[in-house]
Amino acid sequence: MRSRGAWLQLFLKGRIMSEEWGLCLDCKWWQIEPSASVEHLTVGLCIEEKLQPFRLRISGNGGCNRFKAGAPARAKGSSGQPPTAKPMR
Numbered sequence: 001m002r003s004r005g006a007w008l009q010l011f012l013k014g015r016i017m018s019e020e021w022g023l024c025l026d027c028k029w030w031q032i033e034p035s036a037s038v039e040h041l042t043v044g045l046c047i048e049e050k051l052q053p054f055r056l057r058i059s060g061n062g063g064c065n066r067f068k069a070g071a072p073a074r075a076k077g078s079s080g081q082p083p084t085a086k087p088m089r
Contacts, residue, residue, distance in 0.1 A: 020067050025060035028070025031078045031088060038072060045078040047087035057083055 024030040025040060029051075032044035039060055046056040048066045057079070077084035 021063060021065045022067030022069065023060065023063040024058055024072075026067075026069060027063075028068045028073065028089065029066065030058070030060070031073040031075055031085060033079050034074045034076060036074075036079065043079045044072065045075075045083040045085055045087075047073060047089055052087060055083055057081070 029046055029048035030044050031047045032042055036042050042060050043057060046058055073088040075085040075088045
């Protein structure tokens with residue numbers, strides 16, 4: 001018999017997690033300042049099309065199921081509070 005935790009893991013893996021999940025650090029939809037280093041604590045803007053209306057400011061440690069492997073985009077104003085950069089992809 002499976003434990004409650006094991007069932008929860010199976011549920012979450014099937015319902016929430018996707019094979020496309022990944023960290024912003026490695027995602028082409030993450031946009032950072034032109035001179036910024038690609039680091040876990042670097043803050044940038046998510047420019048994934050469906051998330052653009054939210055002007056989501058997130059660090060490289062963040063992640064989601066809209067992940068697309070690639071180098072981050074770069075634009076001045078990507079780390080502003082709020083971000084002022086336009087999506088560059």
